[in-house]
Amino acid sequence: ILTAEAVLCRAADVPEGGALRVERDDGPPLAVFHVGGRFYVTDDTCTHGEASLSEGEIDAEELLVECPWHSGAFDLATGAPCGAPCTIALRVHRFELRGGDIVLVP
Ligand code: FES
Numbered sequence: 001i002l003t004a005e006a007v008l009c010r011a012a013d014v015p016e017g018g019a020l021r022v023e024r025d026d027g028p029p030l031a032v033f034h035v036g037g038r039f040y041v042t043d044d045t046c047t048h049g050e051a052s053l054s055e056g057e058i059d060a061e062e063l064l065v066e067c068p069w070h071s072g073a074f075d076l077a078t079g080a081p082c083g084a085p086c087t088i089a090l091r092v093h094r095f096e097l098r099g100g101d102i103v104l105v106p
Contacts, residue, residue, distance in 0.1 A: 010102070032102055042091065043091045048067065070085055
């Protein structure tokens with residue numbers, strides 16, 4: 001549960017079509033995705049295992065990330081699982097773009 005705003009990264013640090021893993025002191029690591037000119041922030045750890053989704057394969061057409069371990073997939077916008085073996089939704093996080101920063105908002 002996020003209780004305070006936090007700057008995650010510079011938007012420019014996340015290449016188009018790519019993702020950045022962000023470690024945090026007060027919670028699980030997050031992943032910032034940059035797809036089709038938009039950003040998405042989710043938990044970085046897959047809900048099936050301990051894989052880092054920022055190392056996964058991004059499908060820009062379907063707006064999915066495919067897990068690097070067992071090829072499960074999640075919708076980047078909603079966190080919905082959309083590929084076996086993932087069945088538990090991925091947490092997505094609210095953020096704002098401010099002065100070039102990606103800022104988590106509670
Ligand atoms: Fe992600 Fe298994 S750890 S699909």
